[in-house]
Every structure is written in structure tokens, then in C-alpha cells.
């Protein structure tokens with residue numbers, strides 16, 4: 001036994017036998033590491049941490065009596081929060097509801113797409129490449145342009161409405177634009193690549209022999225999917241749903257272009273109008289901050305429930 | 313081995329599993345234009361340890377995958393216990409596989425891996441049964457671990473437990489020991505054999521290692537280019553190969569081409585390079601015209617010219633080209649005029665060893681020679697055997 005262990009223990013050097021030069025080399029490596037993260041650190045400090053504090057401070061400003069439009073003074077007016085929450089909680093709830101529906105829809109569309117490309121077409125590089133380009137292609141045109149295009153597609157005179165009306169799936173005077181349906185469609189469409197790509201990246205690494213092992217062990221294809229493929233692809237699903245849900249809940253373009261001004265208003269639109277039209281900086285800041293905290297809270301809940309160790 | 317004795321809800325109730333023979337009839341598999349398995353007929357009796365032996369690329373895995381239902385044959389049919397299973401999918405077959413890379417589910421504990429098949433078939437006490445199977449492979453204490461936390465040898469045992477816990481009619485093992493180091497491999501060979509004998513399942517074991525096949529299996533099928541060259545008990549295959557490929561792939565052989573010149577009734581005499589070599593008719597696939605005669609190196613006796621019989625059959629005179637002493641035996645290469653180099657294994661009885669350049673005489677019992685078709689390539693299978701050994 002001692003014969004076997006002797007060379008091994010010689011290899012693993014105990015701390016006290018390490019030479020001074022080795023320790024110096026270790027320290028140097030440590031310093032290089034810190035230097036490398038410095039740019040990112042400075043960036044985050046300047047463009048994330050400071051703005052967040054500025055936002056927090058602004059959200060507590062107050063308007064002195066007789067001040068001009070857009071004139072506020074620093075204060076600790078916490079009632080700003082109560083005020084905006086009292087007025088705009090429906091928009092906040094609606095934002096999360098729309099984002100949730102869009103996320104579920106994007107998952108339902110994106111997962112099969114990712115599975116097709118990553119698993120079913122494995123080994124067929126050309127076809128995989130073409131389909132991946134098609135998934136990413138919408139990014140080549142502007143977000144606003146694409147949303148505008150959806151407005152045309154779903155328009156009252158457009159082909160979709162005509163077909164739906166003809167099939168009696170939509171009443172004669174029914175419409176798609178300026179409805180909640182259109183907003184959710186827009187959100188789903190616009191964030192679909194964010195859902196599909198992380199799932200694809202995950203499924204691409206899936207060992208298909210595990211699927212065969214499932215079949216070999218009496219699981220039909222659905223059970224194999226439920227017990228093997230899906231649990232193994234959860235990191236991709238979590239990443240995809242977060243990348244869809246978070247921007248979708250703060251989005252205002254889709255609601256602005258595809259919605260109406262009554263029952264589809266999302267919190268992003270409210271913040272936009274508070275900032276740029278009403279010029280209510282504290283209110284807009286308070287809403288932004290609430291939105292941020294609410295998303296953070298929901299995300300933590302979600303990741304703790306479904307997440308893997310890799311994410312938390 | 314309590315786990316198999318109590319089998320009230322045995323998985324494959326309709327096929328009386330312990331008595332289920334596997335039968336492949338004219339199975340062919342093509343990948344595009346490539347013929348991977350060629351019109352294969354095979355019958356594997358229940359409760360036997362059957363080895364499918366052949367060089368890499370000969371179609372072993374493909375055959376196994378077709379039996380498992382992971383691949384469908386291009387043509388042909390197969391049945392288990394008389395019940396046709398052609399065209400059914402993997403999860404419908406009473407067959408389990410120990411995969412070449414183990415294919416353990418990384419997101420499940422070892423115990424959940426083993427219980428997987430039982431749960432799918434809604435077997436009661438699946439946890440207890442899985443635990444028992446893990447104990448059978450001596451891994452009961454690691455049931456809570458994830459596969460990634462186990463060594464290769466341990467993963468291999470989990471894969472085995474995950475398969476045998478289902479008490480399949482047929483257990484398929486695809487080079488299950490290929491990833492293990494030599495010492496562990498020998499140990500697992502013994503263990504696999506013990507488990508097979510204990511639980512009495514039918515094992516179909518794929519390997520390219522002839523020693524592994526011969527030590528473990530009751531029946532070995534030697535495969536080459538999608539076809540079974542020869543099938544039989546290990547001893548039978550070794551002592552009486554029927555093709556040059558088997559003679560060279562399974563152990564070593566000296567194959568000498570010649571012409572049959574005399575029929576002695578129970579034997580024929582082959583003339584090769586001016587020598588008369590006899591082979592029994594019941595040990596030869598051909599009785600006239602061109603033929604190959606084969607003799608295993610250890611069946612050759614080497615003597616000094618002074619001690620040799622004067623004249624007759626089965627005598628080869630030559631000169632030692634090369635010798636290597638391994639302790640138990642010495643391997644010689646002897647150049648025989650008109651025939652070429654002949655390999656000889658000479659056991660160490662304490663005799664005087666020959667050195668390169670010495671003149672020697674080789675002789676053997678007629679009962680040890682075998683005859684093959686004269687059209688065969690004397691080197692068939694030799695390169696494959698070398699590749700498989702490395």
C-alpha cells in the first residue's frame with residue numbers, strides 16, 4: 001500500500017514545502033485576475049451602481065410649492081411610492097401578466113424549435129446552420145420596424161384578420177390590432193430568440209444516448225422527455241425564460257405600437273410618459289425602482305423554485 | 313440472489329422470461345449504401361452467456377442496437393421466446409442494455425438511476441428492489457450519490473444494476489469493460505460471469521477482446537464484416553476454426569497453402585513446398601484440390617534434427633529466425649523452406665533453447681491440424697486481431 005501511495009503524496013505538495021517563488025507566482029496570478037476584471041468593475045460602477053443610487057435619490061425628491069415644471073429638490077418623500085403604486089398598480093400587474101403569458105408562449109414555441117435544431121437535426125450541420133440563422137435573422141432588422149410590421153400584418157384590412165373573419169373565428173367587426181392579444185403576440189415574437197438560443201445551447205450538449213437509455217428502460221418518448229430531456233435542459237429553460245420575462249415586463253414598444261390606450265397599457269409606457277411627457281421625475285423614478293425590485297423578487301422566487309445550483 | 317427468486321410481478325409476464333430464446337432471422341441492416349449487418353441468422357438460447365466477438369466496425373453494436381430496438385433492421389425478423397418483436401420500439405421490448413459509455417442519467421442519484429426502469433413499469437417496491445440490485449453489485453453504500461461522483465468501475469456497476477434489476481429476458485452488454493483498466497477488467501469479467509450464473513439471465517456480450525469472450529461466454533459468435541463467421545463453444549472455435557479469419561482472429565495460427573495429393577480414407581495429405589502434411593477429413597472443410605492447412609503454434613513440437621523421425625508426414629525442417637523467451641514459454645519464428653516463417657510456442661520444460669540460426673525440426677499430431685478452403689487468404693483476420701489487441 002505504501003508503495004502505491006508514495007508517489008502520489010510526493011506530487012501533492014503540502015503548503016509548507018512550497019517555495020517562495022511559487023507563492024510569489026500565485027500572488028502575481030491573483031493580481032492579474034483582479035486587473036482583468038477592473039474594466040468591467042468600473043463599467044458596472046459608472047453605468048449601473050451610480051445610476052441606481054441616482055434613481056433611488058430622484059424617486060424621493062419633492063416639488064417645492066410654486067416650482068416650474070420639472071423642478072424638484074432633494075428630499076426623502078417616501079409618499080411618492082404610495083402615490084405611484086396607488087395610481088398605477090393595474091399597469092404593473094398587467095405588465096407582469098403580459099410578460100408571463102408571452103414567456104409561456106415563447107417557451108411553447110421556442111423549445112420545440114431548439115429541440116428540432118439541436119437534437120433532431122444533430123449531425124446535419126448545413127440544415128442546422130440555416131435554421132439557426134433564421135432564428136437569429138429578425139435581429140438584423142430594428143425592433144421598432146419589426147413591431148411596426150406586425151401592426152401591418154394584424155391590421156383590420158390585413159390578411160390575418162380577413163382569414164379569421166372568414167373562418168368565423170373572429171366576429172365580423174372583430175379586430176386584432178389595439179388588443180391585448182396583439183401586444184402579447186408582439187412580445188412573444190420579439191423575445192422569441194432570447195428564449196430559443198439558450199435552450200438550443202443547452203440541448204446541443206445533450207447526450208442523445210441518454211434518450212436511448214430512457215427508451216431501453218421502458219420509457220416511451222413522452223416519459224423520456226419528461227424524466228430525462230426536460231430536467232437536463234432546465235438550465236437552458238431558466239436562462240431563456242428570464243431573458244424573455246425580464247425585458248418583456250419592462251417593454252413599452254409593443255404596447256405602444258400594437259395596443260390601445262385603455263386596457264393594454266404597460267408599466268414601461270407609464271414610466272415613459274411620466275419621464276418625458278408629464279416630466280414627473282420622482283414618480284417615474286419610483287415606478288422604475290418598484291419595477292426593478294418586483295422583477296428581482298419574482299426572479300429570486302422563480303430560480304429558487306426551479307433553478308439549478310448553477311444559477312444561485 | 314434473492315432478487316430473482318421472488319418475482320411475482322416479473323416484468324415480462326407473457327414471455328416466460330427465463331425460457332426466452334432470441335432468434336434473428338435473415339437480419340440485414342444498411343446505412344445508405346453501406347451494408348453493416350449482412351443477412352444474419354442467430355439463435356441465442358435462454359440463460360446462456362453469449363459473446364459476439366469481432367473486430368471494430370464488423371457490426372456488433374449495430375446488431376445489439378437492433379436487438380434492443382434502438383435501430384430497426386432494413387430487412388429480416390426477430391423474436392424473443394417465439395414472440396415476434398420486429399418493428400416494436402425499444403421501450404416495448406423485454407430487453408435491457410448496458411451501454412458502452414454507461415449512459416447513466418447525470419441528474420439522478422444512483423438509486424433513482426437503478427429504479428428508473430422499475431418505476432416506468434409501475435413495479436411496487438421499486439426503491440427496495442433497486443437497493444437490492446445495488447447491493448448485488450456491492451454499491452449499496454453509494455446509492456445517494458450522483459453518477460459523476462463515482463469512478464469508472466463504479467459507474468459500470470451502476471449501469472449493470474440498472475439493467476439487471478428489470479430481470480429482462482435478455483441483457484445486452486456493449487463492450488461494457490472497454491473503458492476500464494486491465495486489472496479492473498479482469499476482476500469485472502469474473503464478477504459479470506458470477507452475476508450471470510447467479511441470476512440466470514441471458515447475457516449477450518459484445519467485445520473485440522477474444523480472451524474476454526473465451527473466458528466468459530458459453531457460446532461465442534465470431535463476426536466479420538456483418539456476418540457470423542463461426543459460432544460455438546470457445547474450445548470448439550479455438551480447436552477447430554472453420555475459416556481463416558477465425559483461425560487468425562481467435563488466437564494465432566500457422567496457415568499453409570497447398571494441394572491435396574492423397575486420400576487416406578480418414579485423412580487427406582496436403583503437399584506444400586515439397587512437404588507432406590496430413591489433416592483428418594472430419595477436421596477439414598475441403599477434401600480435394602487446393603487447401604489451407606492450419607496448426608496452432610503451441611501444437612508444434614520443436615526438436616533437434618538428430619532426434620527427429622527419419623521421414624514421413626507432418627515433418628517440417630527449418631532454421632530459427634527469431635526467439636523470445638517469456639518465462640513460461642519461448643516463442644520462435646522458424647523459417648521453413650518452401651513455406652515461409654512458422655510460429656512456435658514451446659513450453660518451458662527446462663529443455664535446451666534453440667537460438668537464431670539453429671536448424672530445427674517441427675512436428676505435430678495429425679489430430680491437431682485443421683484444413684480450410686484453399687481460396688482463403690492465409691492472413692485474413694491477422695491484422696484485425698492485432699488491432700483488437702492494442
Ligand SMILES: Nc1ncnc2c1ncn2[C@@H]1O[C@H](COP(=O)(O)OP(=O)(O)O)[C@@H](O)[C@H]1O
Nearest residue numbers: 343346348366367368369370371372373374375
Ligand atoms: N448510424 C450509422 N450511420 C452510418 N454508418 C453506420 C452507423 N452506425 C454504424 N455504422 C457503420 O456500420 C459499421 C458497423 O458499425 P458497428 O456496429 O458500430 O461496429 P462495431 O460495434 O462492431 O465496432 C461501421 O462501419 C460503422 O461505420
Ligand SMILES: [Mg+2]
Nearest residue numbers: 372373374487
Ligand atoms: Mg461497437
